Structure formats: structure tokens, C-alpha cells
Amino acid sequence: MGQVYFILILTTFFWGGSFLFTKIGLREIPPPLFVLMRFSLAAMIMLFVSGRRLKNFNRQILWRGAAVGVTLGLTNISFVFGVQGTSISRAGILxxxxxxxxPFIVKIVWGDRIGRINLAGIILASVGIWLLATGGSEGFNRGDLISTFCALMIACQVVAVSKLLRDDDVYLVSLVQFATASLMAGCITLLLPLPHVTLHRSALLSVAYCALFPTVFCFTLQNAYQRYVTATRAGLIYTLDPVWSLVAGFFILGERLSAREWLGCGIIFIAVVIPLGVRYLMERRLVKRYVETEDGVPGVT
Known part of the structure; x- marks a missing residue:
């Protein structure tokens, strides 16, 4: 289990780096084209890696991979527009x-309770968003709004991975996901007017990084290892993403937040961690009771 946690934490490091490299790449590449290039390259890499596995391709892999791929596409398309319109520090927190x-998605789809602790977290997060909106020079701008929508899409993607993927070949599932996201970005690129694009080495390296590490490497590992932990524990680990984006924004891009913005970011981070921490402790307590019952020692009721 320690290896599972280490790998999931490692994915957050590379995902955090995607904020930085996406911001750099978007200086020259339009957002939908960036997503198209990223996931087309990722799909080609995954096709090469999983070439011998194609004989095991079936309808179930196609259906499940495409379903998760739609959420992946929506996540990354909204992600690039959000990063383009705000700082990576604010985007990471949002x-x-x-x-x-x-919890809202699980409530709507499966009828599970939201719980008071989650509602408290949402109220606290709203306070943090208000501080962000009133603390910066531009207030809660368009990029912030899109980054918040991106958070909803990330939630859909995490739930989809947990609920839809079973014992499918993770390489083939990832291949379908990347191809689906690439197709979605390609359609948007064709619909929107495309300005003249001049690609320098920094932009190409940004695409290469985002295709290889946060995409091929991280999503394949997520598909392979997230299934061994609960959604709560996975979510707790993924809260490390904005930590890396804040560090990159501060030290590399020179981003500076006002005291009010830092307070808002801190409150949002706390609003996220507290519900996760409570659910994590509840899970551990339930596991302990189960183990005690299995060993013949009555659990506390």
C-alpha cells in the first residue's frame, strides 16, 4: 500500500508541473490547439507502448475508456482556458x-448523503473564493470562473475512474481516453478561428512535457493504482497539486499574491482538507471495527 501512496503522490508533482508548462506553452499556442497537440502526442506514445496489447481490445474497453475520456477532455479544455486567464497559483487552488x-456528484448519480462536514467545507470555500475575488486587482475574473468549472470536471473524472474502470487493461483504456480528449480538442480547434501560430522551442517542450509526464505517465498510473484506494484517500493525496503550482508560480513565474489572496487560498485549502481528513478518520475507524469483529473482538457500536 505504501507503493500505491508514493506513486499517487508522485503524480501530483507532475500534475502540479503541468500548470507551469501549460502557462508557458499558452504564450504561443491557442488553448484548444495546445490540448489537441498534447493529447495527440500522448495517444501516439500510448499506441506505441501498448502495441502488443491491441489484440485484447474490446467493446468494454472502448466504452469505458471513451466515457472517462469525455470527462478528461472537458477537464483539460477548461483547464487551459482557466490557466490562460488567471495565475497558476489561483488556478491550482481553485x-x-x-x-x-x-459528494454532490455522488449524491446526484447514486443518491449518497452529502453530509454536514461537506456542506461546512463548501461554505468555508465560498468565503475563500470571496477573499480571492476581493483581494486581487481583477477580482474573480473569467479565468477563475473557468478554473472553478474545471474543478467540477476533475471531480467527474475522478468519480468516473473510481466507478467505471474495473480490471481493464490500463494501457488500452488510457489510449482510448487520450484519443477521445484529442478528438474533442480537435473539434473545438476547427470551430474556433485559429490565429497565426509560431512555435518556439519553449512551447514545443511544454507540449512534450504535458503529453509525457502529466498525461501518459500520470493518467496511466492513476488508472492502475487509484482503484486500490478509496476516493477519499485519493482526493486527500490530490490536494497536493496546488502546493506544487504555488511553488512554481512563486519561484519560476514570479507570481505574487496579496495578503487577502493568500488568506483566501489558505481558507480554500483548509475547506478541502478538513472534509477529506474527517472522512479519512471515519474510514480508518470503520476498518478497525471490521478487523476487530473478524478477529472475534466485538467492535464498539
Whole structure:
């Protein structure tokens, strides 16, 4: 289990880096084209890696991979527009709201209770968003709004991975996901007017990084290892994403937040971590009771 946690934490590091490299790449590449290039390259890499596995391809893999791929496409398309319109520090924190959206999705689709602790987290997060909106020079801008929508899409993607994927070949599932996201970005690129694009090395390296590490590497590992932990524990680990984006924004891009913005970011982070922490402790207590019952020692009721 320790290996599972280490790998999931490692994915957050590379996902955090995607904020930085996406911001750099978007200086020259329009958002939908960036997603198209990223996931087309990722799909080609995955096709090469999983070439011998194609004989095991079936309708179930196609259906499940495409279903998760739609959420992946919506996540990354909204992600690039959000990062383009705001700082990566603010985008990283707002993306982290996905943890609070997960209970609502589960409630709507499966009828599970939201719980008072989740509602308290949402109220607290609202306070943090208000501080962000009133603390910056531009207030709660368009990029912030899109980044919040991206958080909803991330929640859908996390739930989809947990609920839809079973014992499918993770390489083939990832291949279908990347191809689906690439197809969605390609359609948007064709619909929107495309300005003249001049690609320099920094932009191409940004696409290569985002295709290889946060996409091929991380999503394949997520598909392979997230199934061994609960959604709560996975969500708790994924809250590390904005930590890396804040560090990159501060030290590399020179982003500076006002005291009010830092307070808002801190409150949003706390609003996310507290519900996760409470659910994590509840899960551990339930596991302990189960183990005690299995060993013949009555659990506390």
C-alpha cells in the first residue's frame, strides 16, 4: 500500500508541473490547439507502448475508456482556458475544489448523503473564493470562473475512474481516453478561428512535457493504482497539486499574491482538507471495527 501512496503522490508533482508548462506553452499556442497537440502526442506514445496489447481490445474497453475520456477532455479544455486567464497559483487552488464537488456528484448519480462536514467545507470555500475575488486587482475574473468549472470536471473524472474502470487493461483504456480528449480538442480547434501560430522551442517542450509526464505517465498510473484506494484517500493525496503550482508560480513565474489572496487560498485549502481528513478518520475507524469483529473482538457500536 505504501507503493500505491508514493506513486499517487508522485503524480501530483507532475500534475502540479503541468500548470507551469501549460502557462508557458499558452504564450504561443491557442488553448484548444495546445490540448489537441498534447493529447495527440500522448495517444501516439500510448499506441506505441501498448502495441502488443491491441489484440485484447474490446467493446468494454472502448466504452469505458471513451466515457472517462469525455470527462478528461472537458477537464483539460477548461483547464487551459482557466490557466490562460488567471495565475497558476489561483488556478491550482481553485482546481482543488474538485474534492468538494465529488459528494454532490455522488449524491446526484447514486443518491449518497452529502453530509454536514461537506456542506461546512463548501461554505468555508465560498468565503475563500470571496477573499480571492476581493483581494486581487481583477477580482474573480473569467479565468477563475473557468478554473472553478474545471474543478467540477476533475471531480467527474475522478468519480468516473473510481466507478467505471474495473480490471481493464490500463494501457488500452488510457489510449482510448487520450484519443477521445484529442478528438474533442480537435473539434473545438476547427470551430474556433485559429490565429497565426509560431512555435518556439519553449512551447514545443511544454507540449512534450504535458503529453509525457502529466498525461501518459500520470493518467496511466492513476488508472492502475487509484482503484486500490478509496476516493477519499485519493482526493486527500490530490490536494497536493496546488502546493506544487504555488511553488512554481512563486519561484519560476514570479507570481505574487496579496495578503487577502493568500488568506483566501489558505481558507480554500483548509475547506478541502478538513472534509477529506474527517472522512479519512471515519474510514480508518470503520476498518478497525471490521478487523476487530473478524478477529472475534466485538467492535464498539
Amino acid at each position: 482546481n482543488n475544489l474538485f474534492v468538494l464537488f465529488i
